Amino acid sequence: MNPSLFSPEGLAGIIFLILIGVTILGAIIxxxxxxxxxSVTGLAVCFVGVAGLYYFLNSPFVAMMELLIYVGAVCVTIAFAIMLAEPDEARLARKISGLSGGLAAICGGAIAFALGYAAVNGTWMAAPAARANDGSLKMIGESLLTRYSMVFELISIVLLVAIIGSMALARGGRREE
Amino acid sequence: MLTLSSQLNTYLIMGAVLFGFGIFGLLRRPSLIGMLIAVELVLSGASINFMAFNRFLAPDPTVGQIITLFIMAIAAAEAAISLSIVIAVYRNYKSIEVEDLVELKG
Known part of the structure; x- marks a missing residue:
């Protein structure tokens, strides 16, 4: 069945195609x-597209978190690191030879093709008859604080260690004059 | 074409494409920050797979979302740590290209 172009389903389909295009364009950039x-800007564009895909997968909360964490935090942090440690553009441009780029493209393309082939031709388990819940934000919060509370605490410890460790690492080479 | 958003395969192929782009960038980039950007692409490809299986096949539709949130937290921690390593390397070598970092003993 194919919905007409101007029905709500058709418009949603067009938006979905645009999101796929944005994601792939961002990955290329x-x-x-x-x-x-x-390339950091392209990464941000790609993550906006991925957030849209998450929205289509019935999870607006994860989509918002994707925008907040990846576009808002990770990309900005990488941009700051580029400002602090700018690589030599002319040398980089000379170093990318055509052969290594081609080999990298073959490698990445082969892996993507193999994964896609396995995904399309594999037999997944059947969709469940009944869901345990509706996967809403309320249910996510309840699972985080009951069933996954241990993992939740562990991840906060990991983040704390990451904060302290990154400060210690970035400060390490600084000499006292 | 317009019903692609309700098929599992679309999302799986998108995840595979992002993963492939990540591997491509990881092999092609001569600098550490470029490789970090490619790693972020690989991680988001994995997240898309988790979210797709969560939406279509999981009996409990909160599991995949929680795993994706944890992947985001790990990715943020990884980005912070690796960027501070990059800055420490830059301070010692005045370069962040992988070909200049061939000494094991600093």
Whole structure:
């Protein structure tokens, strides 16, 4: 069955196609540009598309978190690191030879093709007849504080260690004059 | 074409494509920050797979979302740690290209 172009389903389908295009375009910009700051911008564009895909997967909360954490925090942090440690653009441009780029493309393409082939031709288990809940934000909060509370606490310890460790690492080489 | 958003395969192929782009960038980039960007692409490909199986096949539809949230937390921690390593390396070597970092003993 094919919904008409101007029904709500058809418009949602068009938006979905646009989101797929945005994601792939962002991934191309993130991997193929020469300047790193452009590739961070491409990464942000790609994550906006991925957040849209999450929205289509019935989880607006995860989509919002994707925007908040990846676009808002990770990309900005990478941009700051680029400002602090700018690589030599001319040397980088010379170093990317055509052969290594081609080999990398073959490798990545082969892995993507194999994964896609396995995904399409594999037999997954049947969809469940009844869901345990509706997967809403309320249910996520309840699971986080009951069934996954231990993992939740562990992840906060990991984040704490990451904060302290990154400060210690970045400060390490600084000499007292 | 317009019903693609309700098929499991679409999301799985998107995840595979992002994973492939990540591996491509990881092999192609000569600098550490570029490789970090490619790793983020790989992680988001894995997250899309988790979310797709969560939406279509999981009996409990909160599991995949929680795993994706944990992947985001791990990715944020990984980005912070690796960027501070990059800055420490830059301070010692004045370069963040992988080909310049061949000494094991600093």
């Amino acid at each position: 993130a991997t193929c540009t020469k300047r790193l700051i452009r």
